[in-house]
Amino acid sequence: MRQKTQKLVLTFDTTAAVMALERACAGQEQLGRIIPTPQAISAGCGLSWCALPEREAELTELCRARDILVAGKALVEMYG
């Protein structure tokens, strides 16, 4: 039986920003991954960053250090 768990989802104003975060997190699977923006957050098209909620501080600092502007944060119930 598949279970949903809470995930942290970071949104960005541009695809380039989330792709920059993916490059910054290369080889560090524990920091999360790119996903299509969940419909629970937005019905629009877009890519977001998905991670475990406990990684929020680490990701926030990484984005700040790399000048990657985070547009929003949300907690979303997702499979996996």
Place this chain on the structure above:
Amino acid sequence: MNQQVNAIGDACPLPVVKAKKALSEMAEGTLTVLVDNEIAVQNLERLAKANGCAFSFAKDGDAHYMATIEKTAASAKDVQGAEAFACAPAGDTVVVISSNRMGDGDGALGKILIKGFLFALTQLDVLPQTILFYNSGAFLTTEGSESLKDIRALEEAGVEILTCGTCMNHYGIADQLAVGGTTNMYAIAEKQMQAGRILRP
């Protein structure tokens, strides 16, 4: 006022037609609909959402589902027609991945998109029966693929994962298959021929 509709054994679109009739007769309350297939559940969810009603469902046993539609004062006064809820074709859904990129254009974006598509499949409540990978799509099921975690999750959830053996041989990755099984052109043709629906991103 609460109501229950028993649509066990009813062919599509009868469950949604019965549910629409019951909803129309209710001012407010809970409508419980018993059905025996997931397509009916999906159609009932569309009916609920189209009319501003809350929806949930529970699976009871192998083939019994209890869908619950909550009609409130905020829900639509005139229940929208069930005509728009097309019945799914008989047969399983087969997803065909023929490339390690999704769409034409920017290659880097195409790789992110196919990765996102495979992730999105893992988030579906109703999963496809089979995913076929061929041509450069074979790179997605072999070692080094960034989608292995998602494809493994799909396999663990019961989705059949098949990759074209000829394609893996061609690309020299036949010994690197990391998830699912190997298939051939006859099976690829047969799976698509028997499918009720084919998704090709």
